[in-house]
Amino acid sequence: MPQRNFKRILLKLSGEAxxxxxxxxxxxxxxxxxxxxxxxxxxxxxxxxxxxxxxxIFRGLAAADQGFDRASADYMGMLATVMNALAVQxxxxxxxxxxxxxxxxxxxxxxxxxxRRRAMRHMERERIVIFAAGTGNPFFTTDTAAAxxxxxxxxxxxxxxxxxxxxxxxxxxxxxxxxxxxxxxFDRVLSDNLKVMDASAVAVCRDNDIPIVVFNIRExxxxxxxxxxxxxxxxxxxxxxxx
Ligand SMILES: Nc1ncnc2c1ncn2[C@@H]1O[C@H](COP(=O)(O)OP(=O)(O)OP(=O)(O)O)[C@@H](O)[C@H]1O
Ligand SMILES: O=c1ccn([C@@H]2O[C@H](COP(=O)(O)O)[C@@H](O)[C@H]2O)c(=O)[nH]1
Numbered sequence: 576m577p578q579r580n581f582k583r584i585l586l587k588l589s590g591e592a593x594x595x596x597x598x599x600x601x602x603x604x605x606x607x608x609x610x611x612x613x614x615x616x617x618x619x620x621x622x623x624x625x626x627x628x629x630x631x632i633f634r635g636l637a638a639a640d641q642g643f644d645r646a647s648a649d650y651m652g653m654l655a656t657v658m659n660a661l662a663v664q665x666x667x668x669x670x671x672x673x674x675x676x677x678x679x680x681x682x683x684x685x686x687x688x689x690x691r692r693r694a695m696r697h698m699e700r701e702r703i704v705i706f707a708a709g710t711g712n713p714f715f716t717t718d719t720a721a722a723x724x725x726x727x728x729x730x731x732x733x734x735x736x737x738x739x740x741x742x743x744x745x746x747x748x749x750x751x752x753x754x755x756x757x758x759x760x761f762d763r764v765l766s767d768n769l770k771v772m773d774a775s776a777v778a779v780c781r782d783n784d785i786p787i788v789v790f791n792i793r794e795x796x797x798x799x800x801x802x803x804x805x806x807x808x809x810x811x812x813x814x815x816x817x818x
Pocket of ligand 1: 629634716743770771772
């Protein structure tokens with residue numbers, strides 16, 4: 576992706592990005608490394624806010640498939656994202672970065688509730704705001720939360736840091752012949768049912784003209800590279816398809 580004039584960025588960190596080589600949970604070294612990358616991006620002049628996923632701890636849909644009540648399972652998933660948010664906050668603050676966690680499910684003794692205007696104020700004061708508990712509603716995911724917060728915080732782009740290096744013609748973990756796009760339109764993602772991100776998240780970004788950049792956050796230094804217009808990624812935006 577060539578360098579773009581993005582200034583304010585919503586960075587979505589998938590929960591899996593925080594587990595390093597483990598099969599589950601939070602790997603402290605990995606969280607520290609990701610926090611270093613976020614700090615470097617801020618020092619490079621980007622205004623950042625974060626949404627953290629919970630897939631390294633609990634996924635509502637997976638539990639529902641095993642017979643769990645879906646809404647309860649989703650609330651458990653949202654609580655998992657709060658744990659991850661606190662881990663990321665801790666790692667950033669250990670590196671001297673001022674942060675606030677805001678949760679879509681109020682939990683007064685743990686963090687702030689989500690209040691848009693307050694979050695804006697934190698950003699003006701150069702704090703990194705970490706949005707936890709997704710949208711606060713079951714039957715959604717943190718991708719949709721990321722799209723919503725990107726719109727609310729007037730971000731120029733949503734960067735999805737995940738375990739794949741872009742959007743492919745099919746899931747690259749299932750289909751070795753899948754080809755990566757450099758860029759494609761929101762409509763192509765939706766019409767081809769490409770599952771790198773929820774359809775609801777893609778629709779929110781399309782309707783608010785917020786480009787999505789998908790990149791691999793598990794590779795050291797990749798956030799800086801992608802922000803600089805280098806490195807491997809896919810940009811999804813309102814445009815004509817490549818082909
Ligand atoms: N067409 C596609 N292109 C790229 N990735 C795809 C595609 N279809 C499905 N995927 C899968 O989408 C996943 C990316 O989503 P990710 O694992 O980050 O989920 P998440 O819900 O955002 O995060 P988490 O649940 O870990 O917090 C990758 O694991 C990838 O295998
Ligand atoms: O708005 C939301 C966001 C998340 N959830 C639940 O949390 C888990 C973890 O989030 P990921 O996006 O998968 O990382 C998700 O599986 C849902 O169960 C939610 O209900 N609402």
